[in-house]
Amino acid sequence: MKCPACGRELTEMTAGDVKVDACQNGCGGIWFDRFELKKLADPRESDGESLLELNRDPEVSVDLEARKKCPACADMVMMRHFFSPKKAVEVEECPQCGGHWLDCGELGEIRSWKLSDKERFEAAQEYFSEIFDNQLAQLEKARKVEAEKISNITRIFRFITPSWYLKRK
Ligand SMILES: [Zn+2]
Ligand SMILES: [Zn+2]
Incomplete structure (x- = not known):
């Protein structure tokens, strides 16, 4: 599977019982199949922690505003929408397969925004x-x-x- 942001080959990574495809040593983005993001976005779910510190190649720059194609479906453009209720973090979702693409750092943002101050x-x-x-x-x-x-x-x-x-x- 190719990274929709920088075109590198994605690496399969395991977080608990969830498998994701991450752009390790590339742009640091992560692909979540349908329902996977919901699970790992919960900050009380420690399985997601291993994905917070991916190796990112500083040479790789990504246009965060550009529309990206779903890495799983052929020629399906992903839609950008807010993930958290506080509208703090935008993610990309494929309208066909329901997978999510998160740019580098967005999983951490989602996880911390899901927590109240307390x-x-x-x-x-x-x-x-x-x-x-x-x-x-x-x-x-x-x-x-x-x-x-x-x-x-x-x-x-x-x-x-x-x-x-x-x-x-
Ligand atoms: Zn990438
Ligand atoms: Zn798709």
């Missing part, structure tokens, strides 16, 4: 607490290893010097 704040907090929890878990793990070492040493000493323990009882 949700955006919560998502940021969740993100940070995940990082902190991870660090805490690692510290806890390190502490446990230390504690185990100490109890092993104690056990060895108990074996070597049982009388010392007996006396203390």
Whole structure:
């Protein structure tokens, strides 16, 4: 499948159980078959995250205003329309197969616009607490290893010097 924006060969990429065709190392656009975009546009669906950072060739420039042909159908011009309810992001949709073309960065925009301010704040907090929890878990793990070492040493000493323990009882 050829990229409708820059003409390069699209690369099949998997995001969770969804397969998309991305212009990896080209213009960074992504082709979604029918219904695929709806799923990955949901910011709570972490499967879409892997598609947010495609490699883009800085040499490739794309005319964002130009009408593009559907990469799946022969000679079908896609229609531009707003995707988000807040009319923040425009996407292109094929009237025949129902697939969507998103230019570079548009998936990220859709995902962040779908969040309310409160949700955006919560998502940021969740993100940070995940990082902190991870660090805490690692510290806890390190502490446990230390504690185990100490109890092993104690056990060895108990074996070597049982009388010392007996006396203390
Ligand atoms: Zn491209
Ligand atoms: Zn089509």
